[in-house]
Amino acid sequence: MMFASDNTGPVHPAIMAAVAGANDGYAMPYGNDPTTEAARAAVRDLFEAPEAAVEFVATGSVANALALACLAKPWDGVFCHRIAHVEEDECGAPDFYSGAKTILIDGADAKFTPEALEAAILQCKARGVHGAQPGPVTITNITERGTVYTLNEIRAITAVAHAHGLAVHLDGARFANACAALGCSPAEMTWKAGVDAVSFGGTKNGCMGVEAVVFFDAAHRRELELRRKRGGHLFSKHRYLSSQMVAYCEGGLWLEMAKAANARMAQLVQGLARVEGAHLCHPVAGNLAFFEVPRAAHARAFATGAQYYTFGGTVEDGPGDAPLRCRIVCDWAKTSEDVDRLLEAWAG
DSSP states (O other): OBOSOGGGSOOOHHHHHHHHHHTSSOOOSTTOSHHHHHHHHHHHHHTTOTTOEEEEESOHHHHHHHHHHHHOOTTEEEEEETTOHHHHSSTTHHHHHHOOEEEEEOOGGGOOOHHHHHHHHHHHHHTGGGSOEEEEEEEESSOTTSOOOOHHHHHHHHHHHHHTTOOEEEEETTHHHHHHHHTOOHHHHTGGGTOOEEEEEOGGGTOSSOEEEEESSGGGHHHHHHHHHHTTOOOSSTHHHHHHHHHHHGGGHHHHHHHHHHHHHHHHHHHGGGSTTOEESSOOOSSEEEEEEEHHHHHHHHHTTOBOEEESSOTTSSOTTSEEEEEEEOOTTOOHHHHHHHHHHHHO
């Protein structure tokens, strides 16, 4: 009954076994070990990018911050949606690591349009030397509202950015869930669509804690290495990060887990008709969604042990039939029975 976050889910047994396997004997530190080389090769193969610069860190926040720091100068602005993950959930880490500032763009369902991006870039340029200069663009897929940028939408955004000489970063904390939702390959959602760098997330999708920072232009490799070290995120016993990524990529485990999480959310959305007064707040694509559900339904769910976040008040703040917004996230290990129990509690 844990639906608060995919971060709450367990580590997949194959990932745990890989970490245990990496603990056998000795290995050179700081990523100079065979496991790290194998992990880099696995990610390059997955993205169909044999020359890509690939490095590993333990958190999504630093993955995004390092990627954007390599793309932005201190006097630049980083274009993102007003409720992008880098804006809402990283305590200013991208600003801290890069020296740049975020320039916020509005848009429905946590997505901005190419036209809105064009307008924001032109407005930025109009400030001249007095304002932040146009810098990289970052998009979150899956977004913070559970929606997804389609391949055509990504292509249109990157076309606008590149026309102004700006790079595009994709924040892929839930990258696998987006791929599963779109039925596309990692290459199709990134460099084939014009994306220059991606944070390829593993932690939310069954890993213990590993994220890959991927630059499709290998010219960024040295700067990425130096920024990671200077920022205090170069692990000495690096094989314990890398072993996770090897297992994650092997045999399509990354996609298998994402499909499982997405399927449980689809089951929940399909069963929502059983819950009187409940509805979706945004279109749902993957494993994260926002719902409005009557307060009495929330109270029943919490009484049976369900855990998830509500917004705009508590179950006690209004009458039982009054709606209260909530966020539900399904992880790879969520079962059909878990979803049915939540639906049954909501339906009463």
